[in-house]
Amino acid sequence: MRSSNLFVIVVALAACATAAAQTTLYQNVGRAATAEEIQAWDISVSPAGKELPPGKGTAKEGAPIYAAKCAVCHGRTMEEAGPLGPALVAKKGGNLRGTIAAWPFATTIWDFINRAMPRFNEGTLKPDQVYALTAFLLFRSGIVKEDDIMDAKSVTELQMPYRNAYVPSDLAEIGNIRKRACRLGHCPGPDPVAAH
């Protein structure tokens, strides 16, 4: 009993020794990050939406927030570049490409408003406000209805009109240098991966 306990400890120590070789060598260089710190710093939202916080909002709720916090730079119509910000929605019948409607994932809209807006006061919007602004932009782009509730689930599941307008469109293929079109849209000569 006693020896078997010892055995467990020895095995565990051996495993630690390998895993911790680097940390031992560079002892006291850097420190462990706490879960609270990571949560406070981590503002990245993936297309899977797993980092989206609780909260919700509609376009109706987003309209006054846009007017108060966004219009000063992006303009009231959203169809023309404002004094500091680009046009956000296409003119009626216009090309969506170049507007946020062409973004392939609504999670990116949420992520970008949350991390970078409003200019000069970045990071001050609350999750409900970010959801409401996301809903407002999507409504003005003709993608959702005015009363549609945007939350973690609907933002993640929303099918954006340009979702498949990217090459490669399969996210799993982007890491493959040949599938992501190499340089200038083609791969001349021998397989660059093989030649590397």
Next chain:
Amino acid sequence: MSAKKSDRRQFLRNSAALAGLAAGAAAVRSVGAQTLDFEKSQTLDTPAAQAAALEGTPGLAPGQQFDAIYGVRSRYEHAGRIGGIGAYSTGPDGKVIRPYIGGLTPVQSLIGIITPAALHYHNTHGYPPPDIDPQQHRLLIHGMVDRPMIFTMEDIYRLPSVTRTHFLECNANGYTTPSRMAPEATAQITHGLMGCSVWTGVRASHIFDMVGVQKGASWIVAEGAEGAHHSKSIPLEKILDDSLIVYGQNGEAVRPEQGYPLRLLVPGYEAINSIKFLRRIKVVDGPYLQQRETNAYQTVVRAGKYADGKARWFQFELGPNSVITRPSGGQRIGTQGFYEITGLAWSGAGAIRRVEVSTDSGRTWKAAELQGPVLPKAHTRFTYAWKWGGEETVLLSRSTDERGEVQPSLAEVGKIWDVTVDYLKKATVGHTNAIQPWKVAADGRIYNAIV
């Protein structure tokens, strides 16, 4: 024996002190932005000590102290960065209305392969470089790692360092914009969105060894500390291969425009990936589709077989490229006779293997001399001896990289995208590494002859 004992006692005392320091540091650190005791350097190398030492520096004329302390170039030298593609937009009166715009490297004035930091192009997409106190700066690495960690700058300085020479090039360098296509365009306009520096820092792979990357991790998302927290997904393989986390540029701290105090450096990839003011890296299992990888940094072609309305994204690696910097657009050569043609060549794939120069409008090509050092993913200086007989002609250069890939002409770029040169003239197509032709007029003036 007793010596040993006393060593051991000393060791124990030190250990206790260290443990106390660690515990105290942890307590202070948890409140975030405070200065830590141990970060107040115990050497004389502090800003206050330096200022005190400089105060008595002899031989300085009043008002010239700054010049003498941090040297400036001769007053006869005027090369400077000019506003460029970093400009956000222009108002109806043609004035740039963005408060902060980027600047283009005066490549025609560069000597050798290093771009002085003060002349290195910069573009923070409307967000001026933040004023970061390195004592307050932190780098967090988390996500699919065994040991999420936070590093201070002091921590980073303690780790084994490497020094590498690499170019940085914006995806928009050589963009087929109207100003870049204009006959009066200088090399600064055509190729000013690049620079090459000697970078010093820590191998990214080293830091990732420390945190322990978990199985299944395949990408990272790196993020800056500036207002917009620019963020980018990069394949983990590239990060572990040759990427660096740098704090030094050309022998001093990285400049604010270049990412002070800490920047990710991803050699050979579009420079948008080399995150400045690096504050966080999240290890993940796929691209995160951040703003500057979903609505920008793509190629959309509206003619030919690629006019499918689809965007080519995540192009990353920059192709073989070169430009003659002297003589180049806007310059004028004088009397007939000998001139050294010189320029820069580079490739995101690795080292430059060959540069050819044509002095007869592309009819014949001859090997240029590579001045050296010839370094991978770095600017390479080439030279070519030329005797000008007063004739009108076009000077061109084309590079071949270690992968054997050859720099294309603009017409060949058109073929790759299945569009005409006329199309390229009208549409702005990025990620373009077309051969740059310079026309020499009979009066010795040099013009851009890209089309």
